[in-house]
Amino acid sequence: MINSFYEGIIVTCCVNIIAVLGMSVLTGFTRLFSFGNAGFMAIGAYTAAICSVQFHLPFALSILIGSAAAGIVAYLLGSLTIRLRGDYFLISCLGFGECVRVLFLYLRDITGGAVGYTGIPFRTTWIVALVCAIAAFIIAWNLIHSRFGQAFSAIRENEVAAAANGIDVVKYKKMSFVFSAIFAGWAGGLYAHYLQHITPVLFNLPKSCELVITTVLGGLGSLSGSVLGTLVVQLLPEFFRKFSEYRMLAYGIAVVLVILLRPSGLMGYKEFPDLFKKTGKKKSTGGA
Amino acid sequence: MNSNTPLLEMKGVEKHFGGVRAIDNFDLRVMPRDIYGLIGPNGAGKTTIFNTITGIYQADAGQIFFEGKDITKIRPHEAAAIGIARTFQNIRLFGNLSVKMNVIIACNIRGGYTMAEALLRLPRYRKVSKETEERAMKFLDSVGLTDKADDIASSLPYGHQRKLEIARAMATDPKLLLLDEPAAGMNEEESLDLVDFVKKLHRDNPITILMIEHHMDVVSRLCEQCTVLDFGKTLAQGTVEEVKQNEAVIAAYLGGEL
């Protein structure tokens, strides 16, 4: 009913939307940058794959365990690193992401090493992916519009003032970090059950960077911007498939141009509904 | 707790930065319902006192009590939770958020629903959210910012930003309100407005106020008691009238201003 080319595009988009939404909560709303979220995707992907293949668990349960594993690791890592200031936090995430990748390469007996982990059943159809992406959006939206998400925005705006108004900054930062990791793990698990064959290279540092860049391009502080950003980043290269050599070149130039010309991203601090409201008066969102 | 227990008491509190003694052997007793003034030139250590009370800094020596309980090692968010709210000398709003959201975030200190209830939008989440919003509007109303509720906080004029910061502090349900130079950058007329505003705030709410202020006319109109600081040391303590007569104070600081 839908050919495999389009199914591939839809699944890839949806999987990345989920990972980027997690990133968006972390970066766009809490102003924490992580260059290690591909590592959480890897944890989700491998855990879910192993659950499916070795233990024959049902698909939904495997995905759940995969995301939970990513969340638990994020909780442990965050307990150690969330207090690091500014760049040092994102660097520790970067180091973590690379550790995960190298570890999965090294543990050949469990993960298949560089050759990859094969024999994963095909479960992530385009319908499953789409339903998951929509669910992810609703969950992220509800989180952002609750007192928890409002606390994230407060931390982004001013940590000292947030603490003075009763927000436990360390606790909420960790919460945001774990949330982004769960989403990354969810995306990873789904991706594994689409590709049926995963390798550590899929989850390398450039992938982590891509997640951050997509979030920034879409606009910090906007969930719908993150979705739009993902669609642009994932779909544009498809149009330039013929010039595959120049694809990544164009992508790099596009990133620089957007940062220079439209620094707030495609949808900075705005959500889709805001675009249809009366303009003229300064509107505010970003967690409101 | 009887009526003789001070709401806030500091005993021999010290804080050093490197070799500099920002506050030295500092004592303070603020009784419930007081409006208490902290006076002193720039760099006298007034803001450092606020920061040690609210847990942003840890005191190097001495003890701090709130309602008789030792809060020397408190963390900033815990200070807010037990009823100590503050404003900042250099206003710290949640700049990119709406005016209303600034106050809602402070109202959230009451909690009221769990993560699961929020993610699934269960009835309790909706009920509490609605109540929180109404409560926030009430606080905005009390500072006269109702019609600015949807504006971005950083777009407000300076005087309104000060009021919003006070509204936000009030929304955490404080027993003690710390005001850090609320009249900074205001002309005489605006300062007098502020005096009325703080008086009304104190009359309408069961709060105690500790304020740092440069403007002597603001202090004399508002505070019964005050402490004068210079280079971390306490120069004088007493009623505003007593302090004004104190020779050390006149020599060190107030001098020509009186």
Next chain:
Amino acid sequence: MKILVQQMITGISIGSVYALIASGYALVYSLLDFSNWAHGEVCMLGAYCCFMATLIPRMPFALSCVIGIAGAALISLFNERIAYRRIRNNGSPNMFLMIAAMGLSTTYQNLANVIWGSKFKQLPRFFKTSTLNINGIFVGTTDLLCIVISMIVLLLLLLIINKTRFGLNVRAVACAGTTARIMGIRIDQVIALVFVLAGALAGLAGITYGMKYNVYPTMGNVGLKAFIASVIGGLGSVPGAIVGAVLLGLIETVVSGYISSGLRDLISFSLLILILLVRPAGLFGVDVQEKA
């Protein structure tokens, strides 16, 4: 024992290449508080400039090296002029500098791929003999050359920072940009010169790396290692970056030699996290507390 000495020399040699790049990260970070992730690609492009120069008939290799270094310096300056300066001036968050640098990095890597292809290119070597035998210890001549050149250049760099007027200006801007501006220092000029200096160092690193190994489009990834070295040393500290770089080079070769080359990166990255946990601002960094 002899093997250990050999490995130490290899380690210091790769560490000295890291140090050349890492000091560039540190210089830029000290002024602008951002990690210039395009720096590795500047290093790569410097190596390619040098390679292109060697293709010119009768070009002395030393002159090719100068061309490579100059090319890298120019590209580094170009990045500052077209991207970083604009971002600083339009009031965007500091993080955008880093994102722009990531974009530039992707652009250059793929540009190199389009122009020169992904095949390895070889730079000529300085010496005819590739290894020396000193009492049974085999030492690569290129390794020795790397160490000697890097040591001289890094000493010069430290002298420039600590003894010259330009160095004083750099330190002043690093401490307090606005005050420095009021005191009459032309900040944009200082920043531009620092980018030229960092670029030249990266170009030199690219050439030495190219002599040791090869020149290829993704060789800029060595910049990531150098970046880690600068974090270990403490962001923004040039001596820290140098110490961190040599330390990282040594650890990498020792781990590859005695434990497993597969675990090399795992151990370097774990070390990075560990050091941050013990010293949250790196070995030589100062942990500053925000004033409330």
